[in-house]
Amino acid sequence: MTDDDFDLSRFLPYALNQAAEATSIGFQKYYRQRYGMLRTEWRVLFHLGRYGAMTAKGICDRASLHKTKVSRAVYALEQKRFLVRTPQEQDRRHETLALTRQGQVVYSDLFEAAKSYDAKLSAHFTAQEREILNRCLEKISKL
Amino acid sequence: MTDDDFDLSRFLPYALNQAAEATSIGFQKYYRQRYGMLRTEWRVLFHLGRYGAMTAKGICDRASLHKTKVSRAVYALEQKRFLVRTPQEQDRRHETLALTRQGQVVYSDLFEAAKSYDAKLSAHFTAQEREILNRCLEKISKL
DNA sequence: TGTTGTTAGTTACAAATCAAACTAATATCT
DNA sequence: AGATATTAGTTTGATTTGTAACTAACAACA
Numbered sequence: 001m002t003d004d005d006f007d008l009s010r011f012l013p014y015a016l017n018q019a020a021e022a023t024s025i026g027f028q029k030y031y032r033q034r035y036g037m038l039r040t041e042w043r044v045l046f047h048l049g050r051y052g053a054m055t056a057k058g059i060c061d062r063a064s065l066h067k068t069k070v071s072r073a074v075y076a077l078e079q080k081r082f083l084v085r086t087p088q089e090q091d092r093r094h095e096t097l098a099l100t101r102q103g104q105v106v107y108s109d110l111f112e113a114a115k116s117y118d119a120k121l122s123a124h125f126t127a128q129e130r131e132i133l134n135r136c137l138e139k140i141s142k143l
Numbered sequence: 144m145t146d147d148d149f150d151l152s153r154f155l156p157y158a159l160n161q162a163a164e165a166t167s168i169g170f171q172k173y174y175r176q177r178y179g180m181l182r183t184e185w186r187v188l189f190h191l192g193r194y195g196a197m198t199a200k201g202i203c204d205r206a207s208l209h210k211t212k213v214s215r216a217v218y219a220l221e222q223k224r225f226l227v228r229t230p231q232e233q234d235r236r237h238e239t240l241a242l243t244r245q246g247q248v249v250y251s252d253l254f255e256a257a258k259s260y261d262a263k264l265s266a267h268f269t270a271q272e273r274e275i276l277n278r279c280l281e282k283i284s285k286l
Numbered sequence: 287t288g289t290t291g292t293t294a295g296t297t298a299c300a301a302a303t304c305a306a307a308c309t310a311a312t313a314t315c316t
Numbered sequence: 317a318g319a320t321a322t323t324a325g326t327t328t329g330a331t332t333t334g335t336a337a338c339t340a341a342c343a344a345c346a
Contacts, residue, residue, distance in 0.1 A: 006254075006257075006258055006261070007193060008186075008189060008190075008193065008206075009277075009280075009281060009284075010261070010277055011257055011261055012166050012261055012264050012265075013163065013166040013167050013169075013170045013260075014186070015277065015280040015281070015284070016159060016162050016163035016166055016167075016280065017163040017167065018207065018280070018284040019159050019163075019279075019280045019283040019284050020156065020159035020160040020162075020163040021207070022283055022284050022285075022286055023155050023156040023159055023283060023286075024156050024159075024160065026156075026286070027156045038331095038332080040333095043151075043157070046151060047151075050150060050151065055294080055295095056294070056295065057293085057294060057295085060294095063151075064161065064164070066333090066334075066335095067294075067295065067296090068295090068296080068297090068333085068334075068335085069333075069334090070295090071294095071295060071296060071297090072296095072332090072333090074295095075296090091293095091294090091341075091342070092294095092340085092341060092342085093293065093294045093295075093340070093341050093342070094293095094294065094295095094341095095294085095295085111149075114149075114154055115149055117156075118149070118153070118154055118155055121155050121283070121286075122155075124282055124283075124286070125279060125282075128275075129275055129278070129279055132271075132272055132275045132276065132279075133275070133276065133279045134152075134153055134158065135272070136162075136268060136272055136275075136276045137158040137159065137161070137162045138152060138158070139267055139268075140162040140165055140166060140264070140267075141152075141158070141161040141162050141165050142165075143165055143166075143169070143264075143267070181302080198324080198325095199324070199325065200323085200324060200325080203324095209303090209304075209305095210324075210325065210326090211303085211304075211305085211325090211326080211327090212302095212303075212304090213325090214324095214325060214326060214327090215302090215303095215326090217325095218326090234311075234312070234323095234324090235310085235311060235312090235324095236310075236311050236312070236323065236324045236325075237311095237323095237324065237325095238324085238325085287346100288345100288346085289344100289345090289346080290343100290344085290345085290346100291342105291343080291344080291345100292341100292342080292343075292344095293340100293341085293342080293343095294339100294340090294341085294342100295338105295339085295340090295341105296337105296338080296339075296340100297336105297337085297338070297339095298335105298336090298337080298338090299334100299335090299336090299337100300333100300334085300335080300336100301332105301333080301334070301335095302331105302332080302333070302334085303330100303331080303332070303333085304329105304330085304331075304332090305328100305329095305330090305331095306327105306328090306329095306330105307326105307327085307328080307329100308325105308326080308327070308328090309324100309325085309326075309327095310323100310324090310325090310326100311322100311323080311324085311325105312321100312322080312323075312324100313320100313321080313322070313323090314319100314320080314321075314322090315318105315319090315320080315321095316317100316318090316319085316320100
């Protein structure tokens, strides 16, 4: 490869970051404007809504998020009355997090918004492109 | 699409962000450990090294970076003696940014590191996947 | 039982980011 | 020329993030 072939737009860390930023900005307005949520809060909410009640540690592991970030997001969502904590009987270090009814409603709303936002993005790609894109991103995330 | 088909790993803003994070972390050590640089500093340096001297505004536009971020990165790179500013004669609001010799050396080093890091990542993909991935990311960034 | 280690989650402080206000230089319009 | 608007870039203060130290609950083992 000569130097001329390698510019920033083909450097994966850069290209991925640019693309991630571009799509994030568009989706932010749903959770930010409507519910005053931060990105980590939206993720925690999504995890609970999509995969059911679980512990903060569970979210950390599934989402590759640091525990301090999750801790703060959980606190914020609790303040908003979107979730409740229940310490586990057999081990009081663990607390089960579960969405409140209100949290469920918000989740449903954001879930629909996410689906249609994603559909809007997908419209720019062929089925093959979309499939390969998914596969590549998944592979990269697991490196 | 049923709900079961739509989980976080297929939601583009999420999947892109996870992938971007994963690749960024691996590349950070090059500019962070060796040169104490931040991500924006690395980007500014790369722009100047790859595309030649230009103004801060030019970098903002090309890299879609906010001017405050660039301003601080330029200051940091100046402190490290990696670049110099020269106010333009005909319009003293503009200052041309150019790498110093030392900056060039650092750029070359990081450029090589980037190329080989990218090659290492690319090894996980077929030529077709890599091509489509590039195309998709480029499209998304321009939305 | 007591000591040591581990784990879930929080807190505190430093570093980084964002938005908005600001300065200085130039352009425009009367 | 003089008033107003733009533009490049910086500074400031509030918000957000990252790192490391911390607490509390439990486990393991002498």
